[in-house]
Amino acid sequence: MGSSRRRGSELEQAILRAAVEELTESGYVGLTMDGVATRAGTNKNAIYRRWPSRATLALAAYRELIGADREPPDTGTLRGDVLELLRGANNHLSAPAVSGIVLGLLAAAADDPDLMAQLRDSIIDAGSGLWLTVLGRAVTRGEISEKALKPRVATVAIALLRNEYVTRGTSSVPDDILIEIIDDVYLPLLRSPR
Amino acid sequence: MGSSRRRGSELEQAILRAAVEELTESGYVGLTMDGVATRAGTNKNAIYRRWPSRATLALAAYRELIGADREPPDTGTLRGDVLELLRGANNHLSAPAVSGIVLGLLAAAADDPDLMAQLRDSIIDAGSGLWLTVLGRAVTRGEISEKALKPRVATVAIALLRNEYVTRGTSSVPDDILIEIIDDVYLPLLRSPR
DNA sequence: GAGATAGGGTACGTCGAGTACCTTAATCGT
DNA sequence: ACGATTAAGGTACTCGACGTACCCTATCTC
The missing domain is CATH 1.10.10.60 (Homeodomain-like)
Known part of the structure; x- marks a missing residue:
């Protein structure tokens, strides 16, 4: 035994x-x-x-570590939904040392195309479905144009958050920066004509 | 001798x-x-x-390696100017292995606040003056609102380019993606009301 | 129960960061 | 001009970590 x-x-x-x-x-x-x-x-x-x-x-x-998928929020307003999504992503990225982990992995994968491709999928596509769901609802409500569903546009908020981690390197992005991203950039962009 | x-x-x-x-x-x-x-x-x-x-x-x-500063472009139109700036940044970042270098440095500086601060300055503030110059001219021409001069807004294009390098990891971002960033995101944002 | 498969233990080879110590050339003060 | 000080050259070393080799032993399969 x-x-x-x-x-x-x-x-x-x-x-x-x-x-x-x-x-x-x-x-x-x-x-x-x-x-x-x-x-x-x-x-x-x-x-x-x-x-x-x-x-x-x-x-x-x-x-x-990334683990289980989350569910799309439904606060009733577009602003509430996207803010909630961004906060979720921020919480995720600020966990113990996720941003450092990702940076290390990115650096390590720089000269290994295969690894880079896998990593890319793990990073980028994480939760992109959630954003499309939330934006899709806003489009059917007539709140924003369907131009907003273009990936280049839809992913702006999360791209800016990622950028914040890369350039600031802080362990967690404060909430007022999230709000700034939403109110000064993301919502104006989604609501802009044509 | x-x-x-x-x-x-x-x-x-x-x-x-x-x-x-x-x-x-x-x-x-x-x-x-x-x-x-x-x-x-x-x-x-x-x-x-x-x-x-x-x-x-x-x-x-x-x-x-970064070396000498460049001069702000003056093509006559806002679109031409920002596109030129973005192309310049892209050329810079796509040089031999700059994106890999930056990623490596970021990963290495992750647990050294002092180093991270210096690196931050070298990365972020590189050429931010150029953007402000170009946007400032467009503001005085009345082409866009002065809200566009807010750092959070003004740096969106370069942030998205940086994000492209981080997530795609390619050695050079193709020109049509730059155009997409400008036409689908940056200009609509700059021209959006309030 | 015999043989194949896979885990355990351990000892390497290699490479690169950072350190120590001594020798030797260049610069400086007088 | 010349000794003292400073800084460069040479070399060898410790340490940590990746990746590999080899042999022993438990478990699973037929």
Whole structure:
């Protein structure tokens, strides 16, 4: 009794959990293969048998960390909805060290097109459906033109938030900046003629 | 004859030049202290006597790489001016490996507030004066409201371009995307009432 | 129960950051 | 002009971390 050895997906999950913990505690730079192995109670062999490099493991852990999808808010007004969406994204990005993680991953994936493509999908498409839902309702209410559904336009708010993280590097964007983005840029843009 | 040993700023410039070359050839990840030392024909001591870490050296080299300021364009129309500015920024960011360099620096500076502040200044404020000049002229022409001079609004185009680099990770953003940013987002926003 | 499969343990090779220490050239003060 | 001080050159080292190799052992399958 006792000497049970984990195999397959059970071990895989344990490794991923350990990687997520390392990631949230110390960011991408602090995620080491030895560290994950130790924390998962295994060794590097088991990791390298599943992920070819530190970067791919970190990406897998990041996707795990992102976790479950949210539901589109429905506050009754367009402004309330988009503000709620932006706050949600901000909460997500400001979690322990997400912005640092993403930056690290981006830098690591810079010279690996395949990895970059996967990362792109994980970052960009996260929650883009929510925005389209909210904007779509506003269009059918006649509140804004359907031009607003163009991806380039619809994603402006989240792009500006992302930019805020990149350039400011703060751990959380204050609420009044979110409001500024919505009231000074996003809503005027959505409501602009043609 | 022959055995002249460089000192002071002469050596410093040689090191910086070497660092810039390493940076443009292999990005931030590829910049090694030994590499820079060898390329500059010196050794790591001389580098560490001037910059305390690889990250600070890379930042200094990046500033060197950015180089000279440009002049504001004057095409006669607001659209022509901002398009020209955006193309200029795109050319700059698409140079050899600038976007990778910036990402690497950002990731490295994530846990060093001081470095992050310097980097921020180098990235963000680069050329922000140009935009204000161009927008200011359009305001005095009565073409747009002075609300457009609010930083949050004025920087939207460059923020979206930056976002394009972060999320797409391409080495150069195609011109039709620049036009889309201008025509679908930036100009409608600048011209929107209140 | 024999053989294939996969995890565990451990020891490497390699590379790069940063440090230490000594030798040697250039500059400066007198 | 010449000794003292400053800074560059050379080299070797520690340390941490990625990635690999090899061999042992538990578990699953036929």
